[in-house]
Amino acid sequence: MRKIKVFTDSTSDLTPELLDRYEIGIVPLYVVFGETSYRDGVDIVPGTLYRLVDETGNLPKTSAPAPGDFLSYFEPYLNDNYDILYIGLSSCLSSTIQNATLVAGQFEEGRVTVVDSLNLCTGIGLQAVLAARLAEEGKTPREIKEYLVRKQGDIESEFIIDTLDYLHKGGRCSSVQAFIGNMLKIRPIVKVIDGKMIVAAKIRGKREKALQQLLDNALANAERMMPGTIYVAHSFALEEAEYLRDELARYTGQSDIPITEAGCVISSHCGRQTVGIFYMKA
Numbered sequence: 411m412r413k414i415k416v417f418t419d420s421t422s423d424l425t426p427e428l429l430d431r432y433e434i435g436i437v438p439l440y441v442v443f444g445e446t447s448y449r450d451g452v453d454i455v456p457g458t459l460y461r462l463v464d465e466t467g468n469l470p471k472t473s474a475p476a477p478g479d480f481l482s483y484f485e486p487y488l489n490d491n492y493d494i495l496y497i498g499l500s501s502c503l504s505s506t507i508q509n510a511t512l513v514a515g516q517f518e519e520g521r522v523t524v525v526d527s528l529n530l531c532t533g534i535g536l537q538a539v540l541a542a543r544l545a546e547e548g549k550t551p552r553e554i555k556e557y558l559v560r561k562q563g564d565i566e567s568e569f570i571i572d573t574l575d576y577l578h579k580g581g582r583c584s585s586v587q588a589f590i591g592n593m594l595k596i597r598p599i600v601k602v603i604d605g606k607m608i609v610a611a612k613i614r615g616k617r618e619k620a621l622q623q624l625l626d627n628a629l630a631n632a633e634r635m636m637p638g639t640i641y642v643a644h645s646f647a648l649e650e651a652e653y654l655r656d657e658l659a660r661y662t663g664q665s666d667i668p669i670t671e672a673g674c675v676i677s678s679h680c681g682r683q684t685v686g687i688f689y690m691k692a
Contacts, residue, residue: 417483650685
């Protein structure tokens with residue numbers, strides 16, 4: 411049986427420690443400002459992204475890795491007698507899965523297995539970590555994919571957005587909606603359902619109110635949270651992420667709750683002060 415190399419993409423937003431611990435490879439998406447294209451997490455980081463947005467008043471475009479990108483990352487491991495298991499950004503949000511699947515078709519069946527995460531951010535990352543753990547236990551790529559697909563409906567991915575400006579600039583919210591929303595201090599709680607983002611609630615008032623609602627929503631499932639699958643992700647909201655982590659640990663009794671930082675692709679759509687909770691139910 412060949413060794414398994416787990417890959418995911420840069421929107422999974424896993425920490426360097428987790429990537430190193432589980433030897434997970436990353437295929438970066440692209441962030442494009444004008445004529446300049448950057449590899450997410452390689453050529454550009456969120457701090458630089460926000461500076462460019464502030465200076466230009468424009469958001470970048472984002473794009474999936476091309477089939478050639480996947481081939482360049484996968485081929486060295488395939489040549490070294492690894493099988494590849496790739497878990498990527500929801501096919502409802504990007505052509506990333508489609509391009510990875512094109513590359514998988516160039517090889518003998520089973521050499522490259524592609525899993526549509528139907529998620530984003532650490533909702534992808536927790537699946538990649540689970541895949542690496544299952545590979546360590548001796549599971550095959552097919553067995554791992556079957557498990558992940560079966561459990562995807564048990565993944566909860568929910569986050570709050572501090573401002574509607576980024577959704578507006580990205581074409582996901584009209585000028586009137588953005589103006590009224592910001593004037594009324596409406597803070598959306600966004601949830602991932604079947605691979606798509608929906609607005610689960612619109613919290614009016616102080617940010618603390620939205621943060622508490624986010625936490626309460628998660629704690630409603632406290633007894634069902636699978637150990638080792640709870641994450642808090644943020645973009646320039648570390649203090650609040652730490653608060654959520656500590657509260658989750660206190661109520662669940664689980665201390666292994668990593669805090670991850672959203673990369674440039676996620677940040678370009680959500681903006682500063684985004685913070686979310688991700689976990690899988692047992």
